[in-house]
Amino acid sequence: DELFNHPFIVWAGDQDFPPLSETAVKNLRHHLKSGGTLLIDLSDGQPDGAFDRAVRRELKRIIRDHKFSRVPSDHVLYKSFYLLDRHGGRIPARAHLEGIFIEGRLAVIHYANDMGGAISRNEYGEWDYNIAGSSDRTREMTFRLGINMVMYALCLSYKEDQVHIPFIL
Numbered sequence: 001d002e003l004f005n006h007p008f009i010v011w012a013g014d015q016d017f018p019p020l021s022e023t024a025v026k027n028l029r030h031h032l033k034s035g036g037t038l039l040i041d042l043s044d045g046q047p048d049g050a051f052d053r054a055v056r057r058e059l060k061r062i063i064r065d066h067k068f069s070r071v072p073s074d075h076v077l078y079k080s081f082y083l084l085d086r087h088g089g090r091i092p093a094r095a096h097l098e099g100i101f102i103e104g105r106l107a108v109i110h111y112a113n114d115m116g117g118a119i120s121r122n123e124y125g126e127w128d129y130n131i132a133g134s135s136d137r138t139r140e141m142t143f144r145l146g147i148n149m150v151m152y153a154l155c156l157s158y159k160e161d162q163v164h165i166p167f168i169l
Contacts, residue, residue: 003031004030007036008039009038010039011038011039011040012040013042015044019061020058020062025061032108033102037109037152040108041116042112043117044091045093047094063100066107073085076152080149081144082148084141086141088137088139088141088142090113090115093114117129118138118139
């Protein structure tokens with residue numbers, strides 16, 4: 001029941017898990033079809049790894065009639081707050097996002113590059129994980145994409161509405 005208090009939820013992991021209960025499937029279906037947004041974060045950075053396969057298995061039960069597709073680079077998600085042309089992450093597993101669209105709305109965002117690991121800090125404020133490549137810029141892009149995801153989940157496509165163009169410019 002707590003699920004419905006949160007318009008944006010995160011499902012992160014790095015290993016297989018047992019099938020969800022029928023109640024969980026029903027609640028997640030209702031949440032997503034009612035306007036909720038789900039971020040799937042592959043903590044292991046392994047597209048087609050154990051966690052990814054388990055999540056995809058469960059999403060087939062949750063929203064049977066929808067499939068993953070590549071999120072276009074001009075999607076409003078990449079400009080809902082920051083203008084982005086990349087998305088960072090701890091592990092450079094995939095250079096694009098995938099998602100499931102429900103009635104034109106990006107309801108499920110599939111992030112293969114371990115967002116949580118890129119922004120995780122310990123109790124002393126130090127980064128929990130190293131990042132391949134230029135870590136400062138990569139972390140910044142990861143934070144920016146996270147902010148964009150929250151803005152999109154809360155505001156959807158308001159940045160594409162023509163009435164806002166003069167303000168945006």
